[in-house]
Amino acid sequence: MRNLVVLGGSSHPELLTEVCRRLGIKPGQTTLGKFSNKETQVEIKESVRERDVYIIQSGCGNVNDNFMELLIMINGAKIASAKRITAVIPHFPYSRQPDVPYKTSGAPLTSLPPATPRTPKAVDQEDLGKQLMRQLALTQQHTSSEDFPSKQSNANPEYRPWLARSGTLIADMLTCAGADHIITMDLHDAQFQGFFDCPVDNLLSRAVMMKYIRLNIPNYQKAVIVSPDAGGAKRATAIAERLCMDFALVHKERRQKHSQKSDLMLVGDVRGKECILIDDIADTSYTITKAARMLRDHGALKIYAIVSHALLSANAVENIEQSAIDQLIVSNSVPQSQHYQSSKIKVFDVAPLFAEAIRRSHFGESMSVLLNPRFELD
Numbered sequence: 001m002r003n004l005v006v007l008g009g010s011s012h013p014e015l016l017t018e019v020c021r022r023l024g025i026k027p028g029q030t031t032l033g034k035f036s037n038k039e040t041q042v043e044i045k046e047s048v049r050e051r052d053v054y055i056i057q058s059g060c061g062n063v064n065d066n067f068m069e070l071l072i073m074i075n076g077a078k079i080a081s082a083k084r085i086t087a088v089i090p091h092f093p094y095s096r097q098p099d100v101p102y103k104t105s106g107a108p109l110t111s112l113p114p115a116t117p118r119t120p121k122a123v124d125q126e127d128l129g130k131q132l133m134r135q136l137a138l139t140q141q142h143t144s145s146e147d148f149p150s151k152q153s154n155a156n157p158e159y160r161p162w163l164a165r166s167g168t169l170i171a172d173m174l175t176c177a178g179a180d181h182i183i184t185m186d187l188h189d190a191q192f193q194g195f196f197d198c199p200v201d202n203l204l205s206r207a208v209m210m211k212y213i214r215l216n217i218p219n220y221q222k223a224v225i226v227s228p229d230a231g232g233a234k235r236a237t238a239i240a241e242r243l244c245m246d247f248a249l250v251h252k253e254r255r256q257k258h259s260q261k262s263d264l265m266l267v268g269d270v271r272g273k274e275c276i277l278i279d280d281i282a283d284t285s286y287t288i289t290k291a292a293r294m295l296r297d298h299g300a301l302k303i304y305a306i307v308s309h310a311l312l313s314a315n316a317v318e319n320i321e322q323s324a325i326d327q328l329i330v331s332n333s334v335p336q337s338q339h340y341q342s343s344k345i346k347v348f349d350v351a352p353l354f355a356e357a358i359r360r361s362h363f364g365e366s367m368s369v370l371l372n373p374r375f376e377l378d
Contacts, residue, residue: 001025003083004362005048007073009057011066012335015090015351016056022355028053032069040065042072044080053082054183054358059093060311060334067093067170071177078178086181086361087174088354090333091309094170095188096281171195183357185333185350186280186308201367203353205308205331207375210239212329212348213276217304223274224248224300228291236278248275250291264294271299282307282330285316289323296324309333310345317342352377 007028008016020027029045055077057070070087077085174182175197182196185203193200213220224246227236233249240247248268275295277288282305292303303325310330312320317339320328330336331350339345353370356377360367369375 001359001362003051004054004358005046005051005082006054006056006358007044007077009055009066009069009073011061011069012056012058012090014335014337015058015332015354018349018351019056019355019358022352023359030073040069040072042069042076044073044076047080048077049081050083052084052086052362053077054086054088054361056088056090056354058090058334059095060091063093071173074174074177074179084180085178086183086358087179088183088358090185090350090354091311092184092187092192094166095192167192168195171197174198181361183354183361185353188280201357201361203357203367204371205333205350205353206235206239206242207372208331208348208350208353208377209278209306209308210243211376212306213239213243216329217274217276219274220276221245223276223304224268224270226250226268226270226275226277226291226295228277228279228287232279235280239278246273250294264290266294266298270295272301274302275300275304277303277305277325279305280308281311282309282316282328283311284314285312285319285323288328289319289325292324302326304329307331310336310339312339317345320344 001023004023004025005028006016006020006023006025007030010032016027028048031041031043031045033041035041055070055073057066057073059067070089074085074087171192172195180198182198182200183203184200186205187193187202190202193202217223221244225236225240225243226248227233228250230249230251236249237247239245246268248266248270251265251267252263277291277295279288282288288305288307292305295303304327305325306329308331310328311334312330321342321344325344327346328342328344329346329348330339332347333350336345336347340347357367357370359365360370
């Protein structure tokens with residue numbers, strides 16, 4: 001392909017190699033490193049002047065370092081007079097922190113977000129009694145905070161902590177660095193696309209998942225597609241409807257209005273059936289392992305779990321090994337080489353999806369076909 005350069009950051013070199021092999025080109029030559037004070041150093045070793053540049057960098061590992069490396073690479077290509085710069089980010093970092101507040105289960109809040117803390121009312125200068133009572137209350141509060149430091153956080157019940165949401169900031173940093181186009185896959189919140197001033201193509205791994213189910217799970221028509229939480233119900237039902245399979249949902253319910261403790265409830269019948277859990281992100285694997293335990297308790301025979309982005313941080317692999325999950329199928333949107341030691345973990349390849357997206361973007365073809373669940377890549 002003429003006037004096409006595909007560069008890669010240090011987060012996922014295996015995906016860069018596979019995408020370039022599918023495109024029939026060599027990866028762009030770069031030198032990536034760090035100075036002694038841990039500042040990122042990037043050197044592009046081939047000309048990108050008036051060429052179409054694609055930079056592949058996934059949001060995994062040392063997320064902040066990899067994201068800064070991506071910004072520097074984008075800006076370096078821009079300064080080197082690249083015609084167009086596309087950031088290919090298989091797993092988008094910070095996408096779980098939207099500007100619209102969500103519950104931990106993924107469902108939108110039914111009430112308004114926390115309001116601005118109220119400004120204390122001005123003290124009446126003429127009322128000396130109120131001033132004395134206020135001073136006495138402050139003195140007692142200061143004394144109790146010294147005697148019981150653990151209760152200091154409840155000293156001011158009117159103040160509600162602010163939650164910094166970084167969605168718009170991340171989008172602005174990418175566009176300010178020089179990105180003209182973003183290609184990603186399975187955003188945790190689809191609304192994230194609206195934060196950008198440049199085009200964003202959110203690819204779906206749904207077709208690849210369905211292909212894996214059809215080819216690798218025996219008698220999949222009799223199995224049940226299960227969403228581990230309410231936030232992923234739409235994703236799971238789309239796959240269930242396309243494959244003509246039954247659907248179930250693990251719902252988190254709070255029995256008491258003011259209680260923080262929640263109970264899991266299964267909506268659907270899984271007794272004597274194989275179950276396929278569908279989720280977009282597995283970080284600590286707490287959600288899917290807890291859902292798998294509930295399915296096992298309700299009589300499920302065998303439990304599969306298919307995940308788009310398997311970060312598997314902390315002791316996630318150990319949790320999966322000890323869980324009721326019989327097989328965990330993950331994509332290679334983030335490196336999975338260190339997880340091959342687990343007999344339960346299998347990997348499906350999304351490199352063909354990104355290679356086809358890059359090819360279509362380079363030649364100005366429509367991306368809509370990649371969003372069609374019936375479209376299959378060789």
